[in-house]
Amino acid sequence: MDAARVAAGVRAIAEECTKPGAKFLDIAGTIESEVVKQGGKNAFPVNISINDTAAHYTPCIGDETVLGEKDIVKIDFGVHVEGCIIDQAFTVDFGGENGKLVEAADAALADALAVMKAGVSVKDVGAAIQNxxxxxxxxxxxxxGGHSLEPYILHAGEEIPNTAKGSYVLQEGDVFAVEPFATTGAGRVDEGTYCEIHSLVNPKTVRLPQSRRVLEYILEEYKTLPFAERWLADMLSTSSIEMVVNDLVRQGILHSYNVLKEINNGMVAQSEVTVIVEKDGVKNLC
Structure with missing residues (x-):
């Protein structure tokens, strides 16, 4: 699978550039550029989520945020080749205070993969993660939770839960991103106000010329996959991007992915790979 080959090469670069003092924009730019350099496309903007932020933080235009020496950071990136997606993530604990939390997420992923095979309920997989x-x-x-993948569809309808719930039974040939999240907090996330990521959900005719031009570009370049507002910087000024995105969101054309934060400000660790379900197990594509 070409996307798996690209993702494997990008992973090493992602680990290398994720270090204290690095700007979020530089990390995201390095990873996203490497995806293209190695022959793939970005399946979604690189997520750089620190501490109690679980997911969906990607830097905006002019973002000056840097990684701190005591941060626990989740790097979540996706590669696609002609719509076939590899989604993976890893966590780094710079301060050394949350190593056990990172180990818990990694162990949960390993235990989930160990029980996954055709005929197994996702409830049993969630139980392994939870335990x-x-x-x-x-x-x-x-x-x-984790999620099924289909061509050009990042969340294709089925879920691998982080707890013992769900009724779906795994089928041979299913493709899933399996991603346990562990926390020192309450065990739930809620949406924050920051939002830089969107995806096309309901294309239709729009009136404003700028909105129409951007919509055509999104359809051509990203289809239904998530994109970052900063990816539109070559087309529009920052103020125009905000106006157009707000217009398309207001009309229900775009879905927005607000940043997700742990409700009790607990630290969060994540571990993720993409797998194909087989008769007697899974094939790890990462």
Missing amino acids: AITSRGFKPIENL
Whole structure:
């Protein structure tokens, strides 16, 4: 699978550029450029989520945020080749105070993959994730989970939960991103106000010429995959991007991905790979 080959090469670059003092914009730019350099396209903007932020933070135009020496950071990136997606993530604990939390997320992923095969209920996979995390003294984030993947569809309808719930039975050939989230907090996330990521959900005729031009570009370049507002910087000024995106969101054409934060400000760790379900197990594509 070409996307898997690209993702494997990008992972090493992602780990190398994720270090204290690095700007979020530089990290995202390096990873996203490397995806293209290696022959793929970005399936979504690089997520750089620190501490109690679980997901959906990607830098905006002019973002001066830098990684701190005590941050725990989740790097979540996606690669696609002709719509076939690889989604993976890793967590780095710079301060050394949350190493056990990172271990819990990694162990939960390993235990999930160990039980996954055709005929297994996602409830059993969620139970394995939950047990791995709670047995180490942490909580799984119950309203986040892994997800099925289809060409050009990042969240294709089925879920791998972080707790023992769900009725879907895994089928041979299913493709899933499996991503346990572990936290020191309450085990739930809620939306924050910051939002830089959007995706096309309901294309239709629009009146404003600028909105029409951007919509045509999104359809051509990203289809239904998420994109960052900063990816439109070559087309429009920052103020025009905000106006057009707000117009398209207001009309229900775009879906917005607000940043997700742990409700009790707990630290969060994430571990993720993409797999294909087989008769007697899974094939890890990362």
